[in-house]
Structure formats: structure tokens, C-alpha cells
Amino acid sequence: xxxxxMPSLGADMDEGTLLEWLVKPGDAVRxxxxxxxxxxxxxxxxxxxxxDGVVDRLVVEPGTRVPVGAVLATxxxxxxxAAGEPVPVPAPAEAPAPAAPAEAPxxxxxxxxxxxxxxxxxxxxxxxxxxxxxxxxxxxxxxRLGLDLATITGTGxxxxxTRADVSRAAAHPEPAPRRVTPYARALADQLGVDLQRVPTTxxxxxxxxxxxxxxxxxPSEPAPAAEPAPGAERVPAAAGEDRRAAMRxxxxxxxxxxxxxIPHYYLTATxxxxxxxxxxxxxxxxxxxxxxxxxxxxxLKATALAAARVPELxxxxxxxxFRPGAGVHVGVAVxxxxxxxxxxxxxxxxxxxxxxxxxxxxxxxxxxxxxxLHRAELSDPTLTVTNLGDQGVESVHGVIYPPQVAxxxxxxxxxxxxxxxxxxxxxxxxxxxxxxxHRATDGFTGGRFLATVDDLxxxxxxx
Amino acid sequence: MNEHDARAxxxxxxxxxxxxxxxxxxxDDAVLRTELELDSLDFLSFVEQLSSSTGRRIEEDDYPxxxxxxxxxGFLTG
Numbered sequence: 001x002x003x004x005x006m007p008s009l010g011a012d013m014d015e016g017t018l019l020e021w022l023v024k025p026g027d028a029v030r031x032x033x034x035x036x037x038x039x040x041x042x043x044x045x046x047x048x049x050x051x052d053g054v055v056d057r058l059v060v061e062p063g064t065r066v067p068v069g070a071v072l073a074t075x076x077x078x079x080x081x082a083a084g085e086p087v088p089v090p091a092p093a094e095a096p097a098p099a100a101p102a103e104a105p106x107x108x109x110x111x112x113x114x115x116x117x118x119x120x121x122x123x124x125x126x127x128x129x130x131x132x133x134x135x136x137x138x139x140x141x142x143x144r145l146g147l148d149l150a151t152i153t154g155t156g157x158x159x160x161x162t163r164a165d166v167s168r169a170a171a172h173p174e175p176a177p178r179r180v181t182p183y184a185r186a187l188a189d190q191l192g193v194d195l196q197r198v199p200t201t202x203x204x205x206x207x208x209x210x211x212x213x214x215x216x217x218x219p220s221e222p223a224p225a226a227e228p229a230p231g232a233e234r235v236p237a238a239a240g241e242d243r244r245a246a247m248r249x250x251x252x253x254x255x256x257x258x259x260x261x262i263p264h265y266y267l268t269a270t271x272x273x274x275x276x277x278x279x280x281x282x283x284x285x286x287x288x289x290x291x292x293x294x295x296x297x298x299x300l301k302a303t304a305l306a307a308a309r310v311p312e313l314x315x316x317x318x319x320x321x322f323r324p325g326a327g328v329h330v331g332v333a334v335x336x337x338x339x340x341x342x343x344x345x346x347x348x349x350x351x352x353x354x355x356x357x358x359x360x361x362x363x364x365x366x367x368x369x370x371x372x373l374h375r376a377e378l379s380d381p382t383l384t385v386t387n388l389g390d391q392g393v394e395s396v397h398g399v400i401y402p403p404q405v406a407x408x409x410x411x412x413x414x415x416x417x418x419x420x421x422x423x424x425x426x427x428x429x430x431x432x433x434x435x436x437x438h439r440a441t442d443g444f445t446g447g448r449f450l451a452t453v454d455d456l457x458x459x460x461x462x463x
Numbered sequence: 464m465n466e467h468d469a470r471a472x473x474x475x476x477x478x479x480x481x482x483x484x485x486x487x488x489x490x491d492d493a494v495l496r497t498e499l500e501l502d503s504l505d506f507l508s509f510v511e512q513l514s515s516s517t518g519r520r521i522e523e524d525d526y527p528x529x530x531x532x533x534x535x536x537g538f539l540t541g
Contacts, residue, residue, distance in 0.1 A: 284523050289511040292523070294503040337481065337500070365504050390502040 002051045004073040006066050009040055009378040013250070016040050017065045018072060027055045028078065028148050034207075036072060041246035042342045043373040052078050138163050145170045243371070247340040258399050262317075263438040266397050269450040271457055272420075273413055274427040279460040296387050297358040299410050299430070301463045304328045304349035304357075306452040307383050312441050313434075313449055314382045316403040322440045325382030331401065332361060333386035334368040342368050343384045343401060344377035354463050389413060395431035405437035406446075408453075464517060469539035473532060476512035480505050491533040513539075 006016050017039040023029060034046045035055075053075030060072045138161055142149050145166065152161050152169045198210050276298050284292040307314040307328045315324040328350040331343035344367075346352075346360050367373055383404060388396040389412040396409035411431040418427040432453055436446045456463060464472075474486050481499050489498055496506060510529065514521045517539060521529075528538035 281523060289507065289514050289521065292507065294507060296503055335500075335502075337483075362504055362507075387502075391500065392497070 001056070001077065002053060002075045003071045004035060004049060004075055006038065006068050006070045006072055007047055007375055007379070008068045009038075009042075009045060009375055013040055013068060015065055015067045016045075018060045018062055019044055020062055021058055021073075023055045023058075023073075025055050025057060029053060029055060029075070038375075040378070041243055041250050042378060043368065043371045045373055045375045045378060047375045049075070051075060054078060138166055142166050142169075244339055247336075247342075251341060254402065255399050258402050262400050262402060264400060264435050265438045265443055265446065267434045267436070267443060267446045267450055268395065269432050269454055271430050271432050271454045272418060272427050273430055273457060276457045276460040277413070277428045291355070293354060293358050295413050295430075296390065296410075297354055297361060298457065298460055298463055299387065299432075300330060300332065300346070300349060300361060300385055301352070301354050301357050302453050302456040303383070303385050303408050304330050304346075304352075305456050305463070306449050308350040309452050310445060310449040312445050313406040313436060315405060315440075316382070317405050317437055317440050318403050320439075322405065327382070329380045329382045331381030331384035331404070332364055333384060333388075334365050335391075336369055342373070342378075343381060343386075344368055344373050345381040347376070347380065383408065385410070389430060395433050397433055398435045400435055400437055405440040406449075407435045409433040409435070464519075464539050466536055466540050469517075469536050470532070472513060472516045472539065473535045475516065476509050479512055480508055486532070489532070491536075492531050494530055495532070495535075496530070 006018075009016070018036060019039045020037040021035070022037070023033075023035050029035060029049050030052050031050060032048050034048050036047050038045050038047050054077075056074040056076040058073045060066055060070070066072070139149065141163060142152070142161075147166060147169055149161060152165055195206060198206050273295065277295065280293050280295065280298065307330070311324050312322070314328055315322060317323075327348050329345040329347050330349040331345050333341060333343040335341055344364055346357065346364055349357060349360075352360060364373075364377070381401070381404065383406050384398075384401050385408045386396055386398050387410050389410045392412050394414075395411040398407035398409045400407045409432070411433075413428050413430045415426050416429045417424055418429060419425075420427070432450055434446045434450055477484055477486060477495065477499065480501065484499055489495075495501065495509075499505075501509065506526075510521050510526070513519075513529075513535075519539065525538065527534075529535050
């Protein structure tokens, strides 16, 4: 038995609203499957399961706001169903117990709430409603064949699934009802993709990436306008104003906490982007617009590589100690139209080539503005980059997003006089800044980081 | 391409990126990137849209010609 709880999607989140269930009692789920969509002040977020199991009970109804750590659903263990005889199963929970926000356990950020080991429920409650219990050998057979018992019609006593049922199901697989994430559904609608014909990449629900792949595979679509433009998808109007106010409140809370708790130090380095810009222009020439790079992609890649080489700046300050990040997940600060800011993670940015990184960045920005991000994107950033230079400022001395320990900023790329080999030339320059947590590192380390960024940008072809 | 079609193409491309933009109030000489707060990714999307709707190749060297509505029209009708 395990609990599926309201996750913490960052230091600033203390509650969230359950928007939609993508599973029902009796569904077998695997670790990583998306179970629900949760609304935070930043975005509607798809939340996955942290364990294998069978959905036992949906505790919280859609539309309910609960604190972080509150139990949303209970999962039975995949093998806990009693062996042998069919067991009378109580009707699916008639009235889901209302969430009790005040009493629900609240997890501190970064800490996954443990289940409730004290309250073991009686065995029969652990049988997911709707699932006829079958003998262990039948279950093993189904498992061997990769069949989900919940999708098989039982013809045995009391509706139990027999070996023959399993064989029949293996021979004539019934199409399981498709689970589709809300974003994927909206995207399919927008792109005119038939969801029934979208191949999925795994056992989980149909995701946006699957829809995009299907759309790309069917170029017969006559309207080129079907491609969603960044910003074209908006946060549902009803949620817009509320979310904006909630986001402002959270930014206020987190930034105040950052300035109160984190002793920032700031370093600046002017970086000559002559080589990087020349290399990029050469590469972009003759390429279709969709495949062109922008300087931000090179800056992001250089930052990610530098973070991998100076890992002291890539991670979190928790409980008076530095904890290095598992991987370099660069938070990309995205300003939202109409106000607000969100910095979702580009996972393993140091290991993406610049083309993949560019694509990932565009996708992330589009989804951030559409208010559709994945849980891990909000909770995982190990270091944040802000590229306000795109809006014309010369440099940005950022405020660290706790519990991260560093924030990297880039100013505008502008042509300026610059001395090279004793001569004055005109070069495209940018001002790179680092705001870092003095508890975790000293200026020497920060300096090494900026020097590494500079060095990497002098060899753009290796990025 | 005549000016009417060019204006429609530019407006459509911009509105896909900034759906609530009031382009008429903006005027033809407003600097689009600044006024509409387009970052480099937005601008790339704008160029992509414009290129596909007009069937015209747009190189990076042409970007300065896409500064204002006025200069966009000049570029597309020229």
C-alpha cells in the first residue's frame, strides 16, 4: 500500500489543486505513469506515480485544493491481491472522503512524504474495486504475456479471470481505453490529429510528444498554420487572473526568502562572442528557419557544460549543506506575457547537442507560456539561467531561486569596441554574470565558472 | 506581393505569437521586437511564420528589414 500525494514542485509551492484524474480505481499503474494533472500557480502540471501498483482509491476530487503532501490517492501493491478465490469487493468508493487540508501531512520541499505505515488497511480493502482476483498462476501467466489483468474480461466464478481468459486475451487483445493527457488532447485538437491513431511510446497515456510525432508523420495536413506558435496557446481564461495573482504572490515569497536567507555574491565577466556569432551565422546560412540557432542556445549550452565542470555551483543548499544536483538540469527563465516568470528545467542540458538543446528550449518556452509543464520540469532545476539580454539590458544581477545556489545571467549581445592582440576592434560582446550563494561557494569558484563559460564560447564548434 | 497581402501576412504572424497585440494602435513605425517584447525565440517563430505564409526565404541578413511593420512591408513587397 502506498500513497500518491500532492508533490512539491519547488520551494515556493505549499499547495496545489487537483485538476483531473487520468486513472480510476482498479487501474494498474507503473512508476512513471502519469496519474493526475495538478494546477499550481505556475502551470498545470502532469504528475507521475512514484511506485508500481494498482489504484485503490481516489481520495481527492477534481477541483480540490490541498497542501503539499496530502494524500491524493492510495495505491495497492501489484501483488497484494489475495490468492485463489474471488474475494468480495466493496463497491467503488461511493463518496470519496473529502480532503482534510488542515490535518494532511505537509512535506518539506525536496522530501518525499512517506506513506502511513501505522494504518494498515484490512486485506480486502487492498483489492482494487472492479478487479476480479485471480489465482497466482493466472496472474503470473498474464504478467508473462505482458497483459494487464484489469483489461481482461473474466468468465470464471464470480467473474474471476481464468487461464483460458488470459490465453484468449493474448490471442485477441482488446483495445484498452486510451488514456490521454489533457495537454496532448488539446494539442491533438489543435493539430487535427486523430488520437485513436496516435502510437504511444510506452504503457503510459498518450502524451504531447506522441501527438507531435503523429502530426509530423502525417504531413498531408493541408494547413501549415496548424503548427502551434509560441504563445498561441493560452492559459484557460478562467484561471488566468487567479493564476497571475497567485504567481505574483509566490514570486514575492520566494524572492524575499532568497534575499533574506542567501548571502549572494556577484561576479561579472565580459565575453567576446565574435567566434560564436560568426560560427552560428555561417551554420544558419541556407538552413530553414526552423533549424536555425539563436545565441541563447549557445549561451545555455556553455553554461550547462561549465556547470558540469564546476559542480559546486550545480545543486542545492539544504539543511546547512550543499547537495550536488544529479545531472545538470538548467532552469530556463521564461517571462510570461502579462507578467510573471517561470524557470522550468531543460534536463541534462550539458549532454544535449546544440540542435537538440535549441529544440528543447523552444518547446519548453512554448509550453511554459501555454501553462503546461511537467512536474519534473518545475521541481528539478539545479541552476537557473536568465537571458534578459534578449530584451535589451546590458547585464542582469539575478536573485537565486532557493534552494539552488547559483543563477547565471546574460546581457544583450551588442557590438562594442574591444582590444584584441593590442589592436582595437569591434566585436559582439555580452556581459555574463553569476549570482552565487556564499554559503556554498566562494568567489574563487564562481570566477572559475565564468572563466569556463568564456573559454567554452571561444570554441563554438565544440559546444 | 502587394502591400495589403503583406500587411495581412505580418499581422497574422505577429498575432500568432502575441494573440492580444493591438497592431493598429502600435503604428507602422514601432519597433516590433521592443514593443511586443519578442525575445529571440519569438522572433525566430515570427520569421518562420512569415516565411511559410509568404513562401519567401528569409535569411538572417534580412532580419534588420523586419524591424517595423513599415520595413516589413518594404521587404515583402520589394
